[in-house]
Amino acid sequence: MAFDPASLTYDARGLVPAIAQDHATGEVLMMAWMNAEAVARTLETGRVTYWSRSRQSFWVKGETSGHIQRLVELRIDCDRDCLLLLIEQVGPACHTHRRSCFYTAVREGAEQVFLDPMG
């Protein structure tokens, strides 16, 4: 079946959450949002493109920082309301210069930062 981005289930804002996972290591790097056009652009260009809710504009990941995400495979969940992006990440995914945005763990009831910014 040919894939049509319009066939996904978007929320009231027209967005779907997209989880970015390192295709080689399995590390979950970040979660951001896409609208149908961002999904289409990501598939067309192979460069992961989100929709920035704060800026209300397309966000070609790494366009300014160089920390691009190359799409390896796009996956859809059973409810068609969440995407999993298998990607190649150049450098850090997080704006704090950490590899992953999920660098804080809750351990024994306390928050612990376990990942350092990349050099």
Place this chain on the structure above:
Amino acid sequence: MAFDPASLTYDARGLVPAIAQDHATGEVLMMAWMNAEAVARTLETGRVTYWSRSRQSFWVKGETSGHIQRLVELRIDCDRDCLLLLIEQVGPACHTHRRSCFYTAVREGAEQVFLDPMG
């Protein structure tokens, strides 16, 4: 710093997306939603508890199916508006009896189901 579920950034519905990842294999199994009380219950009990948007009630994953999720570690992203749950998954995570909800890939422009239901 002691972790307080109220310190997370919830959306207008009071929810935060939670990504469940197999702690051993790295496989991303599903994405669902939590409110502050679901986060607290998950940490207290070690059993992953979501908030069901359709049923508007707490959803102790696996309570009826037996396909429970035991929390290994809860992680918070940089914006504090998304959670990553490292878990032990008993059986399939998906209601289709597949290990993961992300069983459909877009390959060469077409949808392809690449994962079978578990036996």
